[in-house]
Amino acid sequence: MTSLNLDLAAGRARRGPRWPGTFRDGHARNDVAVRPRAVVVGANINGLGIVRSLGQAGVDVIVAGTSPWQPAFHSRYATGARRFAALHGPAFLDDLLHLGRSLFVTTDWTVRTVSEHRELVAERYRLRLPRRDRVEMLVNKVLFQQFAEQHGLPVPRALVIRGERDLAGLADLGFPVIVKPCTTDHVERERVLRARRAWSRGEAERVCRTLLHGIKDDVIVQEWIEGPDSEIYFCL
Known part of the structure; x- marks a missing residue:
């Protein structure tokens, strides 16, 4: 697993994720002012660890993934949930750019997609990535x-x-x-x-x-x- 910290902004954790694309009060929210400060892409066990770490550090977290049965969606530290069509490729990029907040990715193929399209993703996110060949080296055993x-x-x-x-x-x-x-x-x-x-x-x-x-x-x-x-x- 390669997980790259793409940005971090402080916030305060709230409980109660809802599925899909909703927040604690059960209503979808699209205005930037009320969005949590970090997005964790991938609700698997890797994502759960990151959600817990960010939440315990006082950061608001949205979990984005493809299946509501994955554990990170049910963390007390997840303030919101977003359904993505995929975690790689063009569909992932569309969902990612639409959401447009601070980002943590939890799977190698998500990291590779972000790296390959870093100029486009950088329009919405502040990226901290090595150059492309180093990313490829890190995700290839x-x-x-x-x-x-x-x-x-x-x-x-x-x-x-x-x-x-x-x-x-x-x-x-x-x-x-x-x-x-x-x-x-x-x-x-x-x-x-x-x-x-x-x-x-x-x-x-x-x-x-x-x-x-x-x-x-x-x-x-x-x-x-x-x-x-x-x-x-x-x-x-």
């Missing part, structure tokens, strides 16, 4: 692995699988490993698994073949680093 290795960053040993002949390289890794598509776009679009732990070379080969067939793109296999979830950190 293969490109980030290569960047980390070139700069001596402490990352697990990994192998890029582009086809059947690359599977022989699995013999050089320690097991268990984690097998992932190169970007989470495939998770959203093709509904493949975000990640799969494999305990043996044979299991890793089977998972890689399944992913290669399903996404028609690179697969990355990384050595598994044991530890609790409390040792996982994100930069928002």
Whole structure:
């Protein structure tokens, strides 16, 4: 997950999101003066964490997403809810520009859409984004692995699988490993698994073949680093 802070303005949290496109009193509001100060795009578990953090910091938050069943819509810190047709591509841009407030995005393909159309989005939002090639590197696990290795960053040993002949390289890794598509776009679009732990070379080969067939793109296999979830950190 890559989550980029595109802007932040102070406000005060109110309770009671309604679905779709309404606020606490149940009426849709379109005037800028009464809109909350931040928009979180994506109501998944990543979005819930950001909504909680912003709300606890005293920021008004609108949650935008495609399904009312996702958890961030039901947070006490969400002051409003907006239904978006999609979280990437032209339909997403239309909804985003219509809303036009401070923005937090929670999925990689949303970040990529904003990055690719940053001049258009910048008409309504103050953007804090790296240049396009750096954004692409951050959302692509293969490109980030290569960047980390070139700069001596402490990352697990990994192998890029582009086809059947690359599977022989699995013999050089320690097991268990984690097998992932190169970007989470495939998770959203093709509904493949975000990640799969494999305990043996044979299991890793089977998972890689399944992913290669399903996404028609690179697969990355990384050595598994044991530890609790409390040792996982994100930069928002």
